[in-house]
Amino acid sequence: MGARSGKCICGEAKNEKSILIKKDFSKMANNEWPLWEVFIRSKQGLSHKHVGSLRAPDAEMAVENARDVYTRRSEGISIWVVESNNIHASHPSEADSLFEPAHSKVYRHPTFYDVPDGISHM
Amino acid sequence: MLEANINELERRFQEKIDNDQKIEPNDWMPDNYRQTLIRQISQHAHSEIVGMLPEGNWITRAPNLRRKAVLLAKVQDEAGHGLYLYSATETLGADREETIDDLHSGKAKYSSIFNYPTLSWADMGVIGWLVDGAAIMNQVPLCRCSYGPYARAMVRVCKEESFHQRQGYEIMMTLAKGTPEQKAMAQDALNRFWWPSLMMFGPNDAESTHTAQSMAWKIKRSTNDELRQQMVDITVPQAELIGLTIPDPDLKWNEEKQGYDYGEIDWDEFWSVVKGNGPCNKERVDARRKAKENGEWVREAANAYAAKQKMKKAS
Numbered sequence: 407m408g409a410r411s412g413k414c415i416c417g418e419a420k421n422e423k424s425i426l427i428k429k430d431f432s433k434m435a436n437n438e439w440p441l442w443e444v445f446i447r448s449k450q451g452l453s454h455k456h457v458g459s460l461r462a463p464d465a466e467m468a469v470e471n472a473r474d475v476y477t478r479r480s481e482g483i484s485i486w487v488v489e490s491n492n493i494h495a496s497h498p499s500e501a502d503s504l505f506e507p508a509h510s511k512v513y514r515h516p517t518f519y520d521v522p523d524g525i526s527h528m
Numbered sequence: 529m530l531e532a533n534i535n536e537l538e539r540r541f542q543e544k545i546d547n548d549q550k551i552e553p554n555d556w557m558p559d560n561y562r563q564t565l566i567r568q569i570s571q572h573a574h575s576e577i578v579g580m581l582p583e584g585n586w587i588t589r590a591p592n593l594r595r596k597a598v599l600l601a602k603v604q605d606e607a608g609h610g611l612y613l614y615s616a617t618e619t620l621g622a623d624r625e626e627t628i629d630d631l632h633s634g635k636a637k638y639s640s641i642f643n644y645p646t647l648s649w650a651d652m653g654v655i656g657w658l659v660d661g662a663a664i665m666n667q668v669p670l671c672r673c674s675y676g677p678y679a680r681a682m683v684r685v686c687k688e689e690s691f692h693q694r695q696g697y698e699i700m701m702t703l704a705k706g707t708p709e710q711k712a713m714a715q716d717a718l719n720r721f722w723w724p725s726l727m728m729f730g731p732n733d734a735e736s737t738h739t740a741q742s743m744a745w746k747i748k749r750s751t752n753d754e755l756r757q758q759m760v761d762i763t764v765p766q767a768e769l770i771g772l773t774i775p776d777p778d779l780k781w782n783e784e785k786q787g788y789d790y791g792e793i794d795w796d797e798f799w800s801v802v803k804g805n806g807p808c809n810k811e812r813v814d815a816r817r818k819a820k821e822n823g824e825w826v827r828e829a830a831n832a833y834a835a836k837q838k839m840k841k842a843s
Contacts, residue, residue, distance in 0.1 A: 464834035
C-alpha cells in the first residue's frame with residue numbers, strides 16, 4: 407500500500423528523512439508539496455518543541471497550515487516550520503559511539519559525591 | 529544482508545519491544561512490522577477523512593448555531609486527525625500521494641461504519657456517542673503502541689476526541705428528553721447504529737488474522753473481543769440513563785463475568801460492507817475523489833504563488 411521495501415532504511419539513511427528526500431525529487435514533477443517539520447512554543451519562557459509534520463507549498467502556507475493542524479486548542483503562541491530535508495540527524499546505529507562516553511562519567515552528577523549529614527545549602 | 533545479521537536485528541528489535549521501548553522512524557524494523565503499520569495507520573487516516581462525510585452532510589442543517597459550531601469543530605478535528613496519521617505513515621516511508629490514491633482506487637480500506645447513511649439529526653448524536661466512543665476505546669490503548677509517531681498521534685487524537693463523544697451523548701440526551709417524536713428519532717438512530725458500532729472492533733478474535741502478531745509487536749494492545757465487551761459494558765448504562773433501549777433482545781447482565789452477554793453480530797453484513805457493498809461505499813469514495821479533483825486548481829495556484837515568491841526573493 408504505497409510502501410517501498412524497508413530495506414533502504416537500515417543503516418543507509420544518514421538522517422531521519424533522507425529516504426523521503428529521495429522520493430521527493432521524483433515527486434516534484436507531480437507537484438507534491440515539500441514536507442515541513444512543525445515546532446510549537448506553548449508559552450513564553452518555554453522552547454519550541456517538535457509536534458509533527460505537514461506538507462505545504464511554501465513556508466508561509468506551512469505556518470498557516472500548522473496553525474490549523476496543531477494549535478486548534480490554544481496549544482501555542484509561536485510556530486516554527488523547517489523544511490524536513492534541512493534537518494540533519496544522528497543515526498541510531500551511531501548512538502552507542504555518540505552517547506556511550508557520557509554513561510561512564512557519573513562524576514558529572516551531584517549525586518556522585520559524599521556529603522556529611524547535616525550539611526545544607528549544597 | 530546476511531541472514532544471521534537479520535536474525536540478530538530481529539532479536540534485538542523484539543527485545544526492545546518486550547522492554548516497552550518505542551521504535552522510532554529511523555530504527556531498524558522488520559519489513560512486516562513496517563508494512564503492518566503502514567496498512568493500519570493509513571486505514572486509520574482514511575477513516576478520519578471519510579468520517580467527515582456523513583457528518584458534513586448535516587452541518588448546514590444543524591438545529592441551532594451552538595450545534596452547528598460544535599459540528600464544524602468536530603469535523604475540522606477529524607481532518608486534523610487524518611493529517612497527523614498521514615504524516616505518521618510518511619515516517620515509515622509510505623508515499624502520501626500514493627496512500628491517498630489507494631483510497632480513491634478502492635485498494636485501501638477504511639472503517640466500514642462510514643458506509644452507513646446519516647438519515648436524521650439524531651445520527652449526529654449517535655455517531656458522536658457510539659462511533660467516536662468505539663474509536664476512543666480502540667485508540668486509548670494505541671497511545672501505548674510500540675511505534676513512536678503513531679503513539680504520539682494517538683495521544684493528541686484521544687485528547688481531542690473526548691469532546692466528540694460528549695457532544696454526541698448530549699444530543700441524544702436532549703432528544704430523549706424532548707417530544708415523543710424527538711425521542712423516537714433518537715431511538716431509531718440507536719437502532720440503526722448499534723450493531724455497526726460493535727462491528728467497528730473487527731472480526732472475532734478467532735477470525736482475526738493479524739491480532740497475534742500485532743499483539744507481539746505491541747501495535748495492538750487489546751484484542752477485538754476484549755474491546756467490544758468493554759464497549760457494551762460501558763454503553764448499556766449510558767443508554768438506560770437517558771431512557772433509550774439497546775436493540776438487542778439477547779442483551780443480559782452476566783453476574784459471573786461481571787459483564788453483559790450480547791447477541792450474535794451479523795458477520796455477513798460486516799463482510800459485505802467491508803467488500804464494498806454497503807449502502808454508501810461508492811458515494812463516499814466518489815466524494816473523496818471529486819474533492820481531490822476539484823481542489824486541483826487550488827493546489828496549482830498555491831504552487832504558482834510559491835514559485836513566484838521564490839523568484840521575487842531570488843532577484
